[in-house]
Amino acid sequence: MPAPSQMLRSRPVIVWLSSHVLRLMCRHARELSPLENGGILLGWRSGEYDIVVDLRGPGPCALHGRHSFIPDHAWQVSEINRAFEASCGDLDYLGDWHSHPDGIAEMSDLDSATLLRIARRVNAPLMLIVAGSGADWSPQCWKGQLAGPLLWRRLVAAPQELKVFDPSAAWPGSSTVIGAASDPHKIS
Numbered sequence: 689m690p691a692p693s694q695m696l697r698s699r700p701v702i703v704w705l706s707s708h709v710l711r712l713m714c715r716h717a718r719e720l721s722p723l724e725n726g727g728i729l730l731g732w733r734s735g736e737y738d739i740v741v742d743l744r745g746p747g748p749c750a751l752h753g754r755h756s757f758i759p760d761h762a763w764q765v766s767e768i769n770r771a772f773e774a775s776c777g778d779l780d781y782l783g784d785w786h787s788h789p790d791g792i793a794e795m796s797d798l799d800s801a802t803l804l805r806i807a808r809r810v811n812a813p814l815m816l817i818v819a820g821s822g823a824d825w826s827p828q829c830w831k832g833q834l835a836g837p838l839l840w841r842r843l844v845a846a847p848q849e850l851k852v853f854d855p856s857a858a859w860p861g862s863s864t865v866i867g868a869a870s871d872p873h874k875i876s
């Protein structure tokens with residue numbers, strides 16, 4: 689019988705990231721640099737694949753620091769519900785994204801704590817970090833899973849293979865404009 693840690697190890701998946709989403713994410717990151725920016729990833733799961741076709745920005749009440757980012761959670765929840773209904777259930781929440789301006793795309797202790805908190809509510813959430821400066825940003829993605837006995841749940845954050853693709857224009861999310869209408873950081 690395999691050890692519990694092996695039984696609970698997350699299966700590797702490929703995360704397919706729409707080029708549209710990557711472009712918007714880098715634009716969001718660039719716009720607030722050197723402050724962090726972030727938001728949520730929307731898409732669907734299909735077997736071994738997570739397919740990210742849309743995103744939302746920080747929301748109007750988010751807080752941005754040099755090494756921290758607190759999203760507008762209430763706004764994000766309403767955006768998730770809105771996207772889910774508008775796409776007849778095709779688009780759902782897949783995870784969070786945020787930027788590391790002038791940094792590297794690695795999970796900080798704070799990021800691990802955030803992913804653990806999300807993993808307690810959502811099955812196998814993604815955390816995508818886009819790091820860089822100026823016009824040069826690159827993404828890395830992790831998937832969070834809970835492991836260990838019930839009272840000692842810990843996070844296993846496994847790096848995911850990330851592939852960028854050009855979405856079909858007919859897919860949900862491929863023409864969505866990011867950010868809230870009332871977002872003071874809205875990118876034009």
Ligand SMILES: [Zn+2]
Binds near residue numbers: 786787788796799
């Ligand atoms: Zn971070």
